[in-house]
Amino acid sequence: MRQFLQGHGLDDAAVEAAAADGSLVRLTSERLLMLGDAAKYDADDVMALSGMDRSVAESLWRALGFPVNELEGRYGDLDVMALAAAEEFFELPDELPELLHQTRVMASAMTRVAETVCDRIVTTIREAESEGVGQEDLADITFERLVADEFVQVVDYMLRRQMLAVLERRLDQTTVGDETEVLASIGFADLAGFTRLSRKLDASELSVLVDHFEARVLDLVAQNGGRVVKTIGDEIMFVAEDAAVGSEIGLCLVDAASDDELLPDLKVGLAYGPLIARRGDYFGTAVNTASRLTDHARPGTVLGSEELKDAAGDAPVYWRSIGKVSLKDLGRVPTFSLRRLRSDDDSDESDE
DSSP states (O other): OHHHHHTTTOOHHHHHHHHHTTOHHHHHHHHHHTTTOOOOBOHHHHHHHHOOOHHHHHHHHHHHTOOTTTTTTOBOHHHHHHHHHHHHHSOTTTTHHHHHHHHHHHHHHHHHHHHHHHHHHHHHHHHHHHTTOOHHHHHHHHHHHTOHHHHHHHHHHHHHHHHHHHHHHHHTSEEETTEEEEEEEEEEEEETTHHHHHHHSOHHHHHHHHHHHHHHHHHHHHHTTOEEEEEETTEEEEEESSHHHHHHHHHHHHHHHHTOTTOOOEEEEEEEEEEEEETTEEESHHHHHHHHHHHHSOTTEEEEEHHHHHHHTTOSEEEEEEEEEEETTTEEEEEEEEEEOOTTOOGGGGGO
16 A cells, blocks of 8 residues: 555655645546546636536536535546547547536435445454554555455446446347337335335334345346336436336246245336336336336235237236226226246136
């Protein structure tokens, strides 16, 4: 750690001063994550070096989630490089709305990645502090956990893998204007009684429950051929191109929760139809239908739309009609309760 800092412009006196005032961990993190880039510019310097208009740069900082001037005096060459790249890649100011939208979406995703990684690092640091570990040793721990080159390589690998998968899907899909239209099943899985549970559990227990819920759902969705779109508190949204696959995922999720001692029952809502795929999210009537059906479902059950039933074909599912259900903003919608098909089921009953 000391050798690294010395190699990036800090002498022993600066390291000792940082250790004395308790800022050595922060200093190490900053230099390591910014690849040794020293904070040496103010906003005027960055504008002059990048060639970007100040109002555009300030809009980008807000899109990243940072208040303007929060990092005044702490900009470095990486900041200049990022703004110069944006200036070169986009036709500004005409494409500024697109640039800002992309920045907001990616910043939101990167914030969650950063929080996930840093939570564990901070826990390690706090545990070491409680054991009386000194500042320099804490900085060493931080250095070991934040080996920037290795971390960047892993993030780069994950991004490339995801981009390849998305490109392959998008090339097989229909483009409508500037949007991509997908015919797919969409579903929501919701933890039943989560509000009541959250009042009974302490913060640590609640965190364990949510983490376990997300892990189980992500694994099962991927294993059965779907993709998790996003998590929304105690609810997870997933998509599958095939209606039969979407139905199977919904049933697997409910079954898994019923057999899991840590999880309460799940409520699942499913629909099928044309979706607009945009910025990693999906929009359309089917999305709204699936969300409303989840709200209407009882714990431990899966509700599906008529379009899902029709598209699922010969999927081994028993579709029990529960009539037309009144869904907010959608009117009365024909709805079916799903369960696995048994040998004694009369297939004609599913059409009642």
